[in-house]
Amino acid sequence: MKVKNRWYYICVLVDLFNREIIGHSAGPNKDAALISRAFATVQGDLCQLQWFHTDRGSEFKNQKMDELLKTFEIGRSLSMKGCPYDNAVAEATYKIMKTEFVNQMNFQSLRHLELELYDCVNWFNKYRIHGTLGYMTPVQYRQEVLKKIV
Template sequence: MCNVLQIAKSTFYYEAKDQKTADELTVAIVEIFYKNRKAYGTRKIKAKLHEQGIAVSRRRIGRIMKEQGLVSTYTIAPYNPRKTSCNEATTANVLNREFEQTEAKRFVVSDLTYVKVQNKWHYICVLIDLFNREIVGHSVGPNKDAALVSRAFATVEGDLRHIQWFHTDRGSEFKNEKMDELLETFEIGRSLSMKGCPYDNAVAETPIES
């Protein structure tokens, strides 16, 4: 065979010996991995091999582990459930910048601004009907929170159930448990701007800024 391949016999025996060593190393690594409940990575496997008198680099161990599909349980990031923040809420942008509405109170939009009164900052919340751009509700207070928005709804004339959709940005004062309860009570649909996109709520923000 060596004559056919045109290689020296010494080369053949060296490569065969090297292959046997590689196979034995693979078996040793796999055995250590499973004996330790799949928890060992390259560092600990290298230490175990060293105890057996086998010197090998972590890089080589890692390569063999990859070839054998061995992944330490400590390298797999655990799933950590967490609450979805208001900016990541899955609520859709139902309004979708359709600011020209032909029906009263089909879409009411809102935003906040602040003014300084007697050296103290106060917040203003307005509710605007897109049908005629009328400010149908408003409130003022020292805190930027859901209570401020709720008080604005309390100033709206007529039945709040006539409001079909309430659209705002994703600020925490608009997207919270208290507001969800208010909207559910009066059967008002929810619409939120896309994250970081003020143009989705342009009508509410324009009079505020001016």
């Protein structure tokens, strides 16, 4: 996305269980630092994450990411080369982010983008219903499943 004629990127980490965005970041470069900053926003113990699934982009498969995943004992899963279906949930989430967030906004600065991204993630998790979750929000779905377990 553009901020004052300069390209910026966002990263969202999506929990496949309930499609909840559990981490997010924005920045000027599509690199491991962007991904690491998204991991830094995850609430709770990163050691509870079992798998990190991505496409084969260089921002995901590098020494910095190897070290982060090893530190927290998170397994890595990579999409097969040329197979976007392996990453379908992430691709669907990015499409929603593009059409319902990015394309609706005119960002004045990186800080403005970060604040709006925070609001968008909150909206996505707590207010946006998902047909694949029985027309519940990601947070509602998680809470309903936890009720059934307890």
